[in-house]
Amino acid sequence: MSLNKKISASAILALKEALVAIYWRKKDLRQFIELTLENPLIVSTIDWNENTKYESVSQLIDRMVKRQDMYQTDLLKLVQEVGNINDFSHLEYWDDSKTKIKKAKESVTKLRNQAKGYFDTIAELKKAEERRETNQEKLKSSISYQQKLDELKLNFYEIASNPNAQKKGFQFEKFLNELFVFFDLDPKSAFKVTGEQIDGAFTFDNSDYLLEAKWQEKTEINAADLYTFGGKISGKLKNTLGLFISLGPFSKDCTETGSPITKSMILMDGMDLMQVLEGRIRLNELILIKRRHASQTGEIYYRMK
Structure with a gap:
């Protein structure tokens, strides 16, 4: 210097x-x-x-x-x-x-x-040398972060091009697990309990979440899907929450339902996911914003601007 x-x-x-x-x-x-x-x-x-x-x-x-x-x-x-x-x-x-x-x-x-x-x-x-070293580490982390995010986005596009719907669903679950690992959300892969299939689970901000994931592009998710997922959540500990991810849109009866069985979940669609993969928002920040909006308004679906 x-x-x-x-x-x-x-x-x-x-x-x-x-x-x-x-x-x-x-x-x-x-x-x-x-x-x-x-x-x-x-x-x-x-x-x-x-x-x-x-x-x-x-x-x-x-x-x-x-x-x-x-x-x-x-x-x-x-x-x-x-x-x-x-x-x-x-x-x-x-x-x-x-x-x-x-x-x-x-x-x-x-x-x-x-x-x-x-x-x-x-x-x-x-102090200047310490700041320089810190900035270099941040730069390295930033480069590594973007490279990994680009890899995940490429993986997502490869899944999208798979014509086999069943394999696509399994690949999507694995992809989500890698995505959640990347954002330090402590994910668990898909597992089965008596009488039901759970697509995954993760822990975030001292709360446990169940995960439901559907690669359903052409048809809308309907309220019945949410009620089924809500039943899985209600069978767990009282403070368990849920995240329902669908590549396709949610129907109007999903976003406007007033059923108490859906009040423990938040919804995320393909447009939300692309915002994460394009680096516009981090996954953990997105979940936090959606959960806060649901807590304050009762609306389980919030579209990011």
Whole structure:
């Protein structure tokens, strides 16, 4: 990340002095710098064997300062990492360790004082990097989401082209199961209980739903179909709800029925399903809107705009 605010000369001098003081061996200092930098290749451009420690540090920092468009973030990271050092016990192994530790502490304190204004910048850099990583993850998720949705839509079209009505019905049930899995609705595949066939079930927003699905394009769903489904729902726990999905339209007696047996279900047709597959609304959001409308108005069918 490029910043407009250049690091001051006094802060650069303090950084050089602190780097020289915090490690006694050039090998340890070089390793510390390489581990700190995002772009450590510049470290290898310095002759660490022939140069004195100060010469190596001075050459390295000067080269980074000249190219702050490339190395400003790394310079700030060095300032941060050196300024955070509080343990100097690694200097105790060398002769005159007390003097070395005292000098290291003083140089680090001086760097902290010179670089106070840059620590906010460092925090901002960290937050910006976190935001960038979060945005990248969101982008990856978004791309993956759209790819999977496109696969589901293609699968739907393949089912539609199948001339075998019975196979089409089974394929539709499987397709719906995959769709519900994709939207984290915890679906269960079709199952049988005594005397009845259930096309599936799922859990959403702390409520359990039974699912009835019909690939019925040419003829309308009539109220008798809803009453049959309502009977299945009423035989379960009190708060169980139902979702009836039909590729074709619902008849007028379905959408306007006042029968209490239908008051525990909501209806979804092919146009609703296409809105989901085309990415205009998520399935869970669609169910929530339909359920809320039914709760507020008593109407079990709500056409999305």
